[in-house]
Amino acid sequence: MQQFDALGQFDLFAERSSLDLMTEYRELLASDALSLERARRAGHFTASALMFDPVNREVNLLMHPKVGRWLQFGGHIETNDESFAAAALRECHEESGYHDIVLMEIPVQLDRHQVPCAGAQSVHWDVQFIALVDKTSTRSDGEDLHTKWWSVDSVGTEITDLDPSVRRLVELATPITGL
Numbered sequence: 001m002q003q004f005d006a007l008g009q010f011d012l013f014a015e016r017s018s019l020d021l022m023t024e025y026r027e028l029l030a031s032d033a034l035s036l037e038r039a040r041r042a043g044h045f046t047a048s049a050l051m052f053d054p055v056n057r058e059v060n061l062l063m064h065p066k067v068g069r070w071l072q073f074g075g076h077i078e079t080n081d082e083s084f085a086a087a088a089l090r091e092c093h094e095e096s097g098y099h100d101i102v103l104m105e106i107p108v109q110l111d112r113h114q115v116p117c118a119g120a121q122s123v124h125w126d127v128q129f130i131a132l133v134d135k136t137s138t139r140s141d142g143e144d145l146h147t148k149w150w151s152v153d154s155v156g157t158e159i160t161d162l163d164p165s166v167r168r169l170v171e172l173a174t175p176i177t178g179l
Helices: 016-031 084-096 164-177
Strands: 044-053 058-063 073-076 102-117 120-132 146-151
Touching: 016 044, 016 102, 016 120, 044 084, 044 164, 058 084, 073 084, 073 120, 084 102, 084 120, 102 164, 120 164
Parallel strands: 044 120
Antiparallel strands: 044 058, 044 073, 058 146, 102 120
16 A cells, blocks of 8 residues: 555645544545545545646636536546655646646645446545646646636636536635735
8 A cells, every 4th residue: 555644734724624524534544545546435535636827827627527517637546656645746747738737735625525436426535735837838638638727716707517626626725826
């Protein structure tokens, strides 16, 4: 099993309700070695990051092909991921095609939600980060997903099919990043 920090210094940014959830995250991580594997049907950890371009005050989101909503980049923990942060950064690279990404390594939000996963209902215990990127930087082809840059101001007003957790993630990230 990979060595995962028990959510680092998440409590630096967390609100009280999130601190209670953090306790549950840490307990699952400590008690079940399979919690990092997607094969665990009762639910498993995932990692994601909201990609910000601080110069242009924009966020890069993807239209999730299965969920049908705009989401941050993220996904399952892989065997070669050394931490939640590493998994989130890998997913940003794979899905967006950007390579010059700076990940803030302290999670800003935890989001536990029901999802269809591998043909059955499961629970994703998502650990969410902020990633900074210059949208004009070199980019290779990502996973051929529908992605789009949105102004930070449009997140709460113009984007239809926006997952509510993304709106909250942008609200939390804005003061941290100075946007």
